[in-house]
Amino acid sequence: MLVTVGRIGRAHGIKGEVGVDVRTDEPDRRFADGATLVTDSKVPRTLTVAASRWHSGRLLVKFAGVPDRTAAEQLRNLVVQAEVDENERPEDQEEYYDRELIGLAVRTSDGAEAGEVIDVVHLPSQDLLEIRRPAGNAVLVPLVEELVPEINVDKQYVVVADRPGLLDPEGAEVVPTEPDAD
Template sequence: MLVTVGRIGRAHGIKGEVGVDVRTDEPERRFADGSTVVTSARVPRTLTVASSRWHSGRLLVKFAEVPDRTAAEQLRNLVVQAEIDEDERPEDPDEYYDRELIGLAVRTTDGVEAGEVIDVVHLPSQDLLEIRRPAGHAVLVPLVDELVPELDVDKGYVVVADRPGLLDPEGAEVVPTEPGAD
């Protein structure tokens, strides 16, 4: 099974290194020397990591198949994926692969059925669960302890602490503004 582990950015230097926007909690494992990744190009390519290093907070990767800057520029903006075993789990028990979360039943802290997780959206500041509500529309819920106090992959559910407007955008509280307030 392929999982997304990063997106290739601009070339670095003249020897074929590229910056990688990391999309995995295990970059040292996914971009270890000798590991392979598959590109998202129209014609996917397998690339072998020759070396990787951190430079100014950015992961730089040299692929064996990329000899120079010109070849590195051809990879810009491609998503890279790693092959993982179907049964593999992250080392940290509080981390999950997207595929483990998609399909989980969602219920509120009151036990009310609230829908199903249909996607995980990764943002720079936090991850969001996309939840299809019973009425058919979808909402986004930040994957933080305050809003998702319980998540049990083995039992197939996630609990959401509903707040006004979170699961039902129409039910959001409207805060009146004072006249003349900017």
């Protein structure tokens, strides 16, 4: 099964390295020397990691067969995926692959059915669960322990905290604001 592990950014230097927007909790494993990745594009391409290193908090990767900056720039914005065994789990018990979360039932803290996880959205600051509500609309919930206190992959559900406006934006508390001073 293919799992998204990153998106190739701009070229770095003149020797074919690229910056990678990492989308995996295991970058040192997925971008290890010799790792094979597949691009998620109209014409999929297999890329082999020749070398990788961290530079100023950013992962730089050199792919085999990408000799210079010009070739590296042609890879820009491609999403790269790794082949992962369907039964493989992340090393940390508190981490999950997106595929494990998508499709899980969503319950509130009191056990009421609240929808289904339909996607995991990765942002630079945090991940979000996209939840389809029973009414058909979708909401985004930050994937943090305070708001998603329980994830049970074996029993196929997640618990989302009952907070005003979290699952029902219409029910959000409105904080009165002072009128603008002219």
